[in-house]
Amino acid sequence: MQLSIKKRNLIFWMLQLAGWGFLNIVSVFILKELSFEFLIFSLVGGVLIGIFTTTLLRLYLKRNVLFENFGFKEIIKIVISYLVTSAIYGASNIAFGYFYIKFGPALTEDDLGILKNYDKIGLIVFNALFIIFVWLVCYLIIKLLLKFNADRIERLELNSTLKQAQLNTLKGQINPHFMFNSLNNIRGLMLEDVEKSRDMLTKLSEMLRYSLTKTDVNAIVLEEELEMVDNYIELAKIQLEQRLKYVKKIDPKSLLIPIPPMIIQLLIENATKHGISNLKAGGVITLKTEAKQKELIIQVRNSGRLQLDKNSTQLGLSNIRQRLRLLYGDKASFSLEEADNEVIANIKIPLS
Amino acid sequence: MNKIRAVIVEDSRLARNELKVLIKKHGGIEVVGEAENVESGFDLIQLQRPQLLFLDINMPEKDGFELLEMLDEVPITVFTTAFDEYAIKSFDYNALDYLLKPINAKRFALAIEKVLSALEKDEGKSVSSREELTDNSQIFIKEGEKCWLVKIGDVWLFEIVGNYTRVYFKDEKPLLYKSLNKVEEKLPSRSFFRANRQQIINVNFIQSVVPWFNGKLKITLQNDIEIEVSRRQSYIFKDKMSL
Numbered sequence: 001m002q003l004s005i006k007k008r009n010l011i012f013w014m015l016q017l018a019g020w021g022f023l024n025i026v027s028v029f030i031l032k033e034l035s036f037e038f039l040i041f042s043l044v045g046g047v048l049i050g051i052f053t054t055t056l057l058r059l060y061l062k063r064n065v066l067f068e069n070f071g072f073k074e075i076i077k078i079v080i081s082y083l084v085t086s087a088i089y090g091a092s093n094i095a096f097g098y099f100y101i102k103f104g105p106a107l108t109e110d111d112l113g114i115l116k117n118y119d120k121i122g123l124i125v126f127n128a129l130f131i132i133f134v135w136l137v138c139y140l141i142i143k144l145l146l147k148f149n150a151d152r153i154e155r156l157e158l159n160s161t162l163k164q165a166q167l168n169t170l171k172g173q174i175n176p177h178f179m180f181n182s183l184n185n186i187r188g189l190m191l192e193d194v195e196k197s198r199d200m201l202t203k204l205s206e207m208l209r210y211s212l213t214k215t216d217v218n219a220i221v222l223e224e225e226l227e228m229v230d231n232y233i234e235l236a237k238i239q240l241e242q243r244l245k246y247v248k249k250i251d252p253k254s255l256l257i258p259i260p261p262m263i264i265q266l267l268i269e270n271a272t273k274h275g276i277s278n279l280k281a282g283g284v285i286t287l288k289t290e291a292k293q294k295e296l297i298i299q300v301r302n303s304g305r306l307q308l309d310k311n312s313t314q315l316g317l318s319n320i321r322q323r324l325r326l327l328y329g330d331k332a333s334f335s336l337e338e339a340d341n342e343v344i345a346n347i348k349i350p351l352s
Numbered sequence: 353m354n355k356i357r358a359v360i361v362e363d364s365r366l367a368r369n370e371l372k373v374l375i376k377k378h379g380g381i382e383v384v385g386e387a388e389n390v391e392s393g394f395d396l397i398q399l400q401r402p403q404l405l406f407l408d409i410n411m412p413e414k415d416g417f418e419l420l421e422m423l424d425e426v427p428i429t430v431f432t433t434a435f436d437e438y439a440i441k442s443f444d445y446n447a448l449d450y451l452l453k454p455i456n457a458k459r460f461a462l463a464i465e466k467v468l469s470a471l472e473k474d475e476g477k478s479v480s481s482r483e484e485l486t487d488n489s490q491i492f493i494k495e496g497e498k499c500w501l502v503k504i505g506d507v508w509l510f511e512i513v514g515n516y517t518r519v520y521f522k523d524e525k526p527l528l529y530k531s532l533n534k535v536e537e538k539l540p541s542r543s544f545f546r547a548n549r550q551q552i553i554n555v556n557f558i559q560s561v562v563p564w565f566n567g568k569l570k571i572t573l574q575n576d577i578e579i580e581v582s583r584r585q586s587y588i589f590k591d592k593m594s595l
Contacts, residue, residue, distance in 0.1 A: 177410070180434035181364070184453035188366030191373065239364050243412075277363075280389050280412045 020050035049092040057085040090128035203231040219258035243282025253291040267300040275302035298347040306338035355382040361393035362408040390414035420492035495526040508557040548582040
């Protein structure tokens with residue numbers, strides 16, 4: 001459970017009231033009997049002073065002390081603010097006492113006994129330092145506990161998004177639609193070209209194997225991914241036939257570069273599913289790789305228009321983005337754009 | 353017995369061949385045409401007026417549902433799809449059957465059996481080249497994610513909503529993206545009557561007719577819905593029903 005700021009504030013004020021109220025009630029009753037007026041005055045005054053000074057302290061700590069980046073500087077800040085608050089607390093107590101003597105009703109013997117203490121500066125100082133110290137410790141402990149809790153939740157969330165990402169790759173592996181269409185097409189192909197059908201069954205098996213075994217690997221050489229892509233294209237061609245044309249421009253230097261598995265595959269699949277198969281006359285898919293000094297560029301272009309809004313969950317695209325971010329942080333990039341009736345996907349992966 | 357006249361609309365040539373092999377083995381169906389996308393499928397259906405349509409869902413540019421929406425009258429349709437499509441499940445009643453590819457021969461035979469019994473039930477249904485629908489004709493309506501296949505005879509009221517038409521049948525009232533005038537042209541004139549500028553009613557659903565002001569009529573339908581007939585239409589109605 002993560003507390004909202006509003007809730008935190010509410011709890012803070014409740015604790016303040018309860019704590020200072022309790023402290024003052026106890027101290028008033030421990031002391032000898034006082035006149036009723038003085039009792040009420042001490043109670044209200046004590047609570048007010050306590051809440052006022054420590055709320056100021058909290059305000060300062062919240063604004064100026066970075067608990068995320070705790071260091072020597074922060075300790076100094078806390079100590080100084082602690083001393084200042086204690087001073088204000090002590091001074092306020094004395095001021096309240098004198099205020100009562102001057103403007104309040106006549107004092108009884110007992111009252112005078114208590115008020116005498118206000119003249120003992122050592123007691124006042126010790127009292128202030130002690131009470132504010134206890135407050136500060138309580139405050140810091142609560143703060144720390146809340147922070148631990150928040151950190152734990154953050155860690156859990158991060159874990160679950162990571163898992164989700166892995167799950168998404170699994171989901172994105174082999175599109176069931178594609179698989180069953182391929183099987184059906186191979187069945188049909190058997191009627192006219194047994195040799196080719198056998199070949200296609202092998203390619204489908206290779207794709208299945210690849211998607212079943214490479215899911216938990218973070219990197220694979222580009223060459224291996226290209227084989228998978230070729231298989232996919234061949235299978236897509238028996239569905240789309242002459243509607244699909246495929247052009248490869250592979251930089252030989254790029255072949256052995258490790259890349260995250262299924263990324264090119266997903267781009268090609270998107271280009272086929274959302275691009276070519278939506279065009280009655282079909283179109284061209286172009287795959288280009290280029291190894292530069294510091295980065296690998298992968299580009300997939302397809303005829304057609306970019307339709308992000310229609311019938312697409314964009315699971316594939318967010319999958320690619322997420323995996324690139326998890327693996328390379330900000331150093332990798334992915335873009336998808338439309339130009340001259342072509343959809344162009346670009347991926348840049350840093351070379352380490 | 354005559355063979356069932358069927359049309360295949362499916363973008364993959366091999367999948368069409370596959371289906372044709374199954375159809376041939378079955379024997380009771382004659383494929384009178386095939387198309388590889390929605391546009392040519394639409395023309396083919398207009399031309400051939402088949403009794404049965406094998407329809408793929410995923411096709412280039414327009415999908416199978418869009419084809420059904422384009423048709424004024426929908427033949428008995430069997431969807432063919434590679435993977436369980438949520439869209440098929442969104443159908444209100446089991447008016448349409450679907451087959452998963454690759455198609456199981458037994459499952460195929462079962463679907464055809466269903467088609468046959470549906471055809472027997474509606475003898476007048478064999479879609480001829482007539483321009484008018486009959487009470488047994490089906491129309492396809494898709495509103496949002498929901499689809500309906502509606503028998504014209506089940507509709508008790510058509511009503512203008514802007515440029516479109518709301519179709520009332522059973523307890524449903526989806527919106528059809530056609531104008532009321534366009535709908536009226538196709539409706540069987542024996543069953544449907546234009547009560548006023550806004551509404552067309554199914555006369556088979558009329559419970560009572562009473563005279564109203566200014567020579568107008570008020571019609572109450574079986575579900576207690578009251579319809580006011582315009583003056584001009586009231587004369588026509590009286591004439592027609594020889595009142």
